[in-house]
Amino acid sequence: MSLVVVGTVAFDKISTPFGKSDKIVGGAATYIGLSASQFSNNVNLVSVIGDDFPEEFLAGMKQRNINLDGLQIRQGEKSFFWEGKYHYDMNSRDTLDTQLNVLADFKPVLPDAYKDCDFLMLGNLAPSVQLEVIEQIENRPKLIVLDTMNFWMDSAMDDLKNVIAKVDVIAINDEEARQLSGEYSLVKAARKILAMGPSFIVIKKGENGALLIDNNNMFFAPAMPLEDVMDPTGAGDTFAGGFIGYLANSRDISFENMKRAVIVGSAMASFTVEKFGTERLLNLTEVEIDERIQLFVDLVDFDILLVD
Amino acid sequence: MSLVVVGTVAFDKISTPFGKSDKIVGGAATYIGLSASQFSNNVNLVSVIGDDFPEEFLAGMKQRNINLDGLQIRQGEKSFFWEGKYHYDMNSRDTLDTQLNVLADFKPVLPDAYKDCDFLMLGNLAPSVQLEVIEQIENRPKLIVLDTMNFWMDSAMDDLKNVIAKVDVIAINDEEARQLSGEYSLVKAARKILAMGPSFIVIKKGENGALLIDNNNMFFAPAMPLEDVMDPTGAGDTFAGGFIGYLANSRDISFENMKRAVIVGSAMASFTVEKFGTERLLNLTEVEIDERIQLFVDLVDFDILLVD
Numbered sequence: 001m002s003l004v005v006v007g008t009v010a011f012d013k014i015s016t017p018f019g020k021s022d023k024i025v026g027g028a029a030t031y032i033g034l035s036a037s038q039f040s041n042n043v044n045l046v047s048v049i050g051d052d053f054p055e056e057f058l059a060g061m062k063q064r065n066i067n068l069d070g071l072q073i074r075q076g077e078k079s080f081f082w083e084g085k086y087h088y089d090m091n092s093r094d095t096l097d098t099q100l101n102v103l104a105d106f107k108p109v110l111p112d113a114y115k116d117c118d119f120l121m122l123g124n125l126a127p128s129v130q131l132e133v134i135e136q137i138e139n140r141p142k143l144i145v146l147d148t149m150n151f152w153m154d155s156a157m158d159d160l161k162n163v164i165a166k167v168d169v170i171a172i173n174d175e176e177a178r179q180l181s182g183e184y185s186l187v188k189a190a191r192k193i194l195a196m197g198p199s200f201i202v203i204k205k206g207e208n209g210a211l212l213i214d215n216n217n218m219f220f221a222p223a224m225p226l227e228d229v230m231d232p233t234g235a236g237d238t239f240a241g242g243f244i245g246y247l248a249n250s251r252d253i254s255f256e257n258m259k260r261a262v263i264v265g266s267a268m269a270s271f272t273v274e275k276f277g278t279e280r281l282l283n284l285t286e287v288e289i290d291e292r293i294q295l296f297v298d299l300v301d302f303d304i305l306l307v308d
Numbered sequence: 309m310s311l312v313v314v315g316t317v318a319f320d321k322i323s324t325p326f327g328k329s330d331k332i333v334g335g336a337a338t339y340i341g342l343s344a345s346q347f348s349n350n351v352n353l354v355s356v357i358g359d360d361f362p363e364e365f366l367a368g369m370k371q372r373n374i375n376l377d378g379l380q381i382r383q384g385e386k387s388f389f390w391e392g393k394y395h396y397d398m399n400s401r402d403t404l405d406t407q408l409n410v411l412a413d414f415k416p417v418l419p420d421a422y423k424d425c426d427f428l429m430l431g432n433l434a435p436s437v438q439l440e441v442i443e444q445i446e447n448r449p450k451l452i453v454l455d456t457m458n459f460w461m462d463s464a465m466d467d468l469k470n471v472i473a474k475v476d477v478i479a480i481n482d483e484e485a486r487q488l489s490g491e492y493s494l495v496k497a498a499r500k501i502l503a504m505g506p507s508f509i510v511i512k513k514g515e516n517g518a519l520l521i522d523n524n525n526m527f528f529a530p531a532m533p534l535e536d537v538m539d540p541t542g543a544g545d546t547f548a549g550g551f552i553g554y555l556a557n558s559r560d561i562s563f564e565n566m567k568r569a570v571i572v573g574s575a576m577a578s579f580t581v582e583k584f585g586t587e588r589l590l591n592l593t594e595v596e597i598d599e600r601i602q603l604f605v606d607l608v609d610f611d612i613l614l615v616d
Contacts, residue, residue: 017492018492088492090492184325184326184396184398184537185533185534185535185536185537186533187533187534187535188535205516208513208516208517209516209517209530211533218533218606218607219607219608219609219610220530220533220607220608221608221610222517222528222530222608225493225494225495225519225526225528226493226495227493227495227496228493229492229493256610259610260610260611260612263610263612264612293612297612298526299526299527299528300527300528300529300530300608301527302527302529302564302567302568302571303568304568304571304572304601304605
């Protein structure tokens with residue numbers, strides 16, 4: 001089924017305790033699209049770049065059946081750029097430079113062919129921009145997934161609540177869930193956030209896994225303990241891409257199937273962090289993905305006889 | 309099978325973002341013993357207290373078939389006391405007061421009946437004291453489990469390495485595993501620590517679960533997301549008690565059975581944090597334990613068809 005992905009396509013410059021990158025391709029929609037394209041051959045991107053973006057990278061996305069008709073290319077302008085440095089624990093980072101460039105006045109425009117999409121992934125962007133996308137959709141998609149961050153909670157809470165009310169799944173990290181709900185307990189936080197509109201919440205905990213919660217069920221997926229973590233950038237977006245790509249392909253949005261989608265998303269994210277940027281995602285085989293998913297199956301597998 | 313538990317029996321005074329306690333009973337061996345006694349009726353304590361310790365608490369331990377023959381009661385002296393304050397994230401805490409009292413010159417003395425125990429749990433204490441216990445054992449136990457902490461890595465690393473070389477299982481938290489090994493990756497850290505002697509390592513991650521690793525296998529158990537977490541004190545010890553109590557009762561130290569023991573330990577720890585001190589552990593039924601274990605089964609249960 002068709003999947004529309006909205007988010008940034010951009011440049012990153014990253015340093016972590018284990019190395020640093022040059023200016024490389026990044027952006028939420030880039031990671032989401034590449035990850036989703038492993039499961040769906042009907043991925044449609046909405047984003048904006050300048051004329052400085054590498055043509056061969058766009059060609060590579062097209063080769064993966066990612067439709068770029070919704071990607072605006074602005075001549076004479078520059079793509080969004082972010083520079084950041086991760087701390088030793090890799091769970092926190094400092095932003096060293098942000099150049100909005102084409103993103104400053106981004107107006108998403110959905111090609112007509114996108115307007116009756118079945119699945120919609122709203123990558124992290126200003127909530128007002130995410131709203132503009134929803135308003136251009138003609139038939140309510142089967143599933144809308146929202147990613148956002150604390151920055152918008154601090155600066156655009158009204159718009160954000162407006163978006164949250166219109167989506168089916170919200171994906172945020174544990175600190176953001178606490179900030180959004182005012183509750184320390186993630187169980188209570190999830191309940192409050194579900195009351196704002198979504199039917200499902202995914203609480204992303206980075207190297208500590210992810211929780212999927214609806215009003216009746218709770219599921220936990222671990223993160224895979226890895227030999228080497230080089231760069232966490234894009235892990236959350238890769239997760240989201242695997243999650244919605246798997247759902248779009250299997251056409252089943254039951255809690256049972258969402259659990260599988262969370263495992264698939266976690267498996268995909270575990271690849272992204274092994275290298276800087278999109279390098280690992282661009283060099284990934286179906287066999288590797290299946291093997292990684294099997295590692296997740298084994299990691300949490302146990303049988304127990306109750307005591308009495 | 310017989311289980312000997314060595315550790316502190318003490319007083320704590322605790323404040324957390326959600327409340328505070330008076331001076332209440334705590335201590336590693338207290339939590340370990342109470343937790344293990346849910347699974348084993350052959351728990352034997354080695355510790356030291358002053359004459360200020362509540363008689364009714366000791367009576368309650370005896371009622372649970374915890375043998376206190378190895379508990380030294382020093383007349384005219386005071387029990388160990390610790391006061392601490394947890395930060396908002398509950399993963400870190402400040403020590404406000406430590407009064408060693410009877411612990412300052414504690415010499416563990418194993419009653420003869422303890423000396424051929426089948427299972428030995430070395431709760432967190434000075435490594436030199438843990439060594440003295442091992443030296444008093446007459447026949448090598450089926451399993452020795454070691455708990456320790458970063459304090460001893462900073463102050464008594466040689467003794468600690470000496471103990472580590474003599475045990476089968478080491479249980480430490482993620483930061484301690486990183487400190488002990490000098491490796492950020494927990495996979496690499498585990499490999500280095502296993503090379504120091506133990507056959508198994510349990511890496512405790514608090515609200516983020518626990519990893520069990522040997523040279524061939526890796527298992528992850530989540531922590532249960534809870535409505536209310538009041539006080540994390542004793543959670544790690546409660547985990548250890550459930551872990552070794554379950555193993556001592558089932559007499560099976562295969563990796564498969566250790567996975568079950570990690571789940572049991574996690575279930576027990578999830579009770580301790582719901583109230584201050586030992587309150588929840590003291591009021592716990594077998595039915596509640598079974599129900600909680602079932603929640604763990606459900607929390608990570610999924611089935612997946614691989615993509616190809």
